[in-house]
Amino acid sequence: MSNVIEVKNLTKSYKEIKALNDLSFEVTEGEILGLLGPNGSGKSTTINCILSLLKYDEGSITVFGKDMKPDSYDIKAKLGVVFQDVAVFDELTVYENIDYFCGLYIKDKATRKKYVEEAIDLVSLSEFKKFYPKKLSGGLLRRLNIACGIAHKPKLIFLDEPTVAVDPQSRNSILEGIMKLRDMGATIVYTTHYMEEVEMICDRVIIIDKGHVLASGTTDELKRLAKIDEKIIVEANSFDSKYIEEIKSFKAVHSADYKERVLTVSYKEGADNLVKIIEYLKKNHIKYSRVYSERPTLNDVFLELTGKELRD
Amino acid sequence: MFVHNFKYSLKALFRNKTLIFWTLMFPIILGTFFKMAFSNVTSSEAFKAINFAVVEDDNFKNDEVFVTVIKELSDEDGDNRIFDTTYVENEDEAKELLVDGKIDGYLVMPDKKDDTPGVTFINNGINQTIIKNVVEEIALNEKIGNEIGETIVKDEMAKGNFNIDIDGIYEKVMEKMSDETNLLDKSANKLDYSMIEFYTLIAMTCIYGGMLSIASINNSLANISQKGKRVSVAPTRKLVTVLSSLLASYVIQLVGLALLFVYTIFALNIDYGDNIAKVILLGAVGSLAGLAMGLFVGTVFKAGENAKTGILIAITMFFCNFAGMFGITMKYITDTKMPWLTKINPVGLITDGLYALYYYNTTDRFSADIINLIILTLVLTAVSFFSIRRRRYDSI
Known part of the structure; x- marks a missing residue:
């Protein structure tokens, strides 16, 4: 598989702040690449630089093997973008909005009509063709936003947090649609804060923060980077601090935190840990409602790599 | 692409109720109020020789x-x-x-x-x-x-x-x-100076059309709106999208102006003189000036669409005041004390052009007003295009 995007040593500053710092990565044809990072990490800036909307200080960007410039109309014709904020005309119906944006790429009316109908089907908006955006719910609006960005059947699609503020049903429908697009041959760059989405749809993930790459790989590869191997969750109405201190001293325990009636015990190694905890609870007559084991999630890795301090 | 963008811009603008109110309905309502107010004045106060x-x-x-x-x-x-x-x-x-x-x-x-x-x-x-x-x-x-x-x-x-x-x-x-x-x-019967108010109303309508170009330009530029970002990543030249959107704005402006002319002539009995072709020409050129004014406000000021529309309304009312909308005396003071303001005031130029057509059958003053309007339009358009010429932005 060839590289559809190659970003090399990309640097971009906003006055004193370095938004992108020597950022390099590639996107391979046919994959869904998850671009992860906390707020202000440089995800949207990276996409806007690739799209040639933003100037950058140093580095190079090639898309489909060519330098990306504002007048690279041949490259732009193969791109589809779904921005973070909904960008549709309130005065045009669902059908007209999709037709308008599709028409910026596809001149032939018959082809366009077919593509618009297909996009409407893909995001399940057939019943709402004649609706104006103001009459649509948040989820339907997001689906319209996606349809406007992909109706022209682009080969490379950028989806910048397309599921923000969307209910689980709509989110599921959107994610299924994105996987369909990949299956139809499109390459997708996907940014989100939802780790379960990344685990569900992304073939590869890049975690960036402060404008540079912290880690990259498949979700399994990234999980292996975590310092912990297993988490034991104990749900209990109360937990004496002396027991927590004792648990912390167990072999292979990395940390133990009791918050909101849940004790989370993280282990560096995972063998018989659940059995040992249950025995300890029984021996000390500690009442609990549930106890179970979990593998580390991408979220754990993400927090480990980017830190737990609050961002904007 | 030009036709596609023009068609949808026209649709979107025509369905924008706020814009249609300000550019099409508001001048008609204001004209009706003017007529009601001035018909009382003229019926109660017969012209007295000076x-x-x-x-x-x-x-x-x-x-x-x-x-x-x-x-x-x-x-x-x-x-x-x-x-x-x-x-x-x-x-x-x-x-x-x-x-x-x-x-x-x-x-x-x-x-x-x-x-x-x-x-x-x-x-x-x-x-x-x-x-x-x-x-x-x-x-x-x-x-x-x-x-x-x-x-x-x-x-x-x-x-x-x-x-x-x-x-x-x-x-x-x-x-x-x-x-x-x-x-x-120039008989006493013809010397109805409330006409100036109606002329400024026409002029105001021309400049209010700038709201349409603000909306159009907002939808075309990546640094102004999300829709602009989406349009900017499409394989379409910025000049094509901007010009086709502006043309759609101009068409709606002309429709609004035509409605206002029809309404004021047939319903309010406003007399624009005999040279209706020149009146139409002035309206068309004045609307272009309004379009350029909106383009200027839309591109030079860094603010949201509502704020920009507010700025345009404020500028228009400022110009309307000096053109005599709220009293003919202000027009006189501006003409005599601040003639430079009259030359750069599009409302004043349109008002003066209509006034010149009605009261003078010579076209010198009218032509001067038209030329000044064209110069003003070209300057505003040049400044606007200079500020939107960038193809990549420092920040968006």
Whole structure:
């Protein structure tokens, strides 16, 4: 598989702040690449630089093997973008909005009509063709936003947090649609804060923060980077601090935190840990409602790599 | 691509209720209120001849045009009476009458024929504006008459006729002047200065059309809106999207203006004079100026669409004030004290153009207004295009 995007040593500053710092990565044809990072990490800036909307200080960007410039109309014709904020005309119906944006790429009316109908089907908006955006719910609006960005059947699609503020049903429908697009041959760059989405749809993930790459790989590869191997969750109405201190001293325990009636015990190694905890609870007559084991999630890795301090 | 973008821009703009209200409905509503307000004023206050004095020295007596026209405009039994004229022997007498409040202004003819006749006032107001405008027009028509006379003499000499018939030429000049000018048509019935308010209303509508170009430009530029970002990543030239959107805005502007003309002419009985083609031309050029004004506000100011629309409304009302929308006196003060403002005030230029078409049958003043509007449009458009020429942004 060839590289559809190659970003090399990309640097971009906003006055004193370095938004992108020597950022390099590639996107391979046919994959869904998850671009992860906390707020202000440089995800949207990276996409806007690739799209040639933003100037950058140093580095190079090639898309489909060519330098990306504002007048690279041949490259732009193969791109589809779904921005973070909904960008549709309130005065045009669902059908007209999709037709308008599709028409910026596809001149032939018959082809366009077919593509618009297909996009409407893909995001399940057939019943709402004649609706104006103001009459649509948040989820339907997001689906319209996606349809406007992909109706022209682009080969490379950028989806910048397309599921923000969307209910689980709509989110599921959107994610299924994105996987369909990949299956139809499109390459997708996907940014989100939802780790379960990344685990569900992304073939590869890049975690960036402060404008540079912290880690990259498949979700399994990234999980292996975590310092912990297993988490034991104990749900209990109360937990004496002396027991927590004792648990912390167990072999292979990395940390133990009791918050909101849940004790989370993280282990560096995972063998018989659940059995040992249950025995300890029984021996000390500690009442609990549930106890179970979990593998580390991408979220754990993400927090480990980017830190737990609050961002904007 | 141009047609596609034009079609959808037109659709989106026509369905934007806020824009349609401000650009199409609001001027009609305001015009109706004007009519209601001014019909009461005009029915309760019949036109009263203006107290005016003329220094009847040799300079005045030797100027047949001024003597004839002032006499005609002061004739108690005539249809054209504007002035209640007192003839005095010298300027001191005239000054005394002015200071005593017995007259609103007086005229002193210059020693040199080409110099501008002197009109003196103490106060500013509607009567003073009328005096100034009438004297200016007489002088202008006299100049035209002289030029026509010169042309006739030259024509006769070119034909080899060196026995010039002075009386015949005078008659021909007067005949031509009556065709080309309407000096004596300035009857009291026609001097309805509430017309200025309606002219400023037309001008305001032209400039309010800028709201449409603000909306259009907002949808086309990546650094202004999300829709602009989406349009900018498409394989379409920025010039094509911007121009097609602006054309859609212009079409709606013209539709709005046409509706306003139809409504004011047929429902409100507003008279725009006989030269309706030139009135339409002025409206079309004025709308272009409005479009350019909106383009300028939309691209130069960094703010949201609502804030930009607010800025445009504020600028328009500022210009409307100086063009005389809220009182003719302000137009007079601006014309005399701040002539530079009149030249850069699009509302003032459109108002003045309509006024010139109605009161003067000569086109000098109208043409000057049109040229100034075109210059203003070109300058605003050039500045706007300069600011949107960037293809990549520092931040969005």
